[in-house]
Amino acid sequence: MEEQIPSSIPPQSNQPFAGQITPETLEMMKQQAREMAIAQYMSQQQQPVAPALAPKPEVVYVPRNLTVAELILIFVLAMGMVTGIQVGWKFFSETLPRIEIRMK
Numbered sequence: 001m002e003e004q005i006p007s008s009i010p011p012q013s014n015q016p017f018a019g020q021i022t023p024e025t026l027e028m029m030k031q032q033a034r035e036m037a038i039a040q041y042m043s044q045q046q047q048p049v050a051p052a053l054a055p056k057p058e059v060v061y062v063p064r065n066l067t068v069a070e071l072i073l074i075f076v077l078a079m080g081m082v083t084g085i086q087v088g089w090k091f092f093s094e095t096l097p098r099i100e101i102r103m104k
Helices: 023-046 068-098
Strands: none
Touching: none
């Protein structure tokens, strides 16, 4: 019956326990880690990374009506431009020629 139930004791391995790491096993672990890192790096270099073929975004133009605020802004800007042009024309045509420069 004992043979059918797996034991809770982990199987013994060739590796010593964490408290029993010797300098030789430490160097062996470092060497294995180096080899694994080099192998991983080389496998990444050999596999060309294909750019992800994302679907091209489709631009959809949806016409919309102007809002009341936009209409008011357009109206105010147009009135300001017309008034500004009239004031400027008056300044350049009437006031500017009246300016005299006197020398002493």
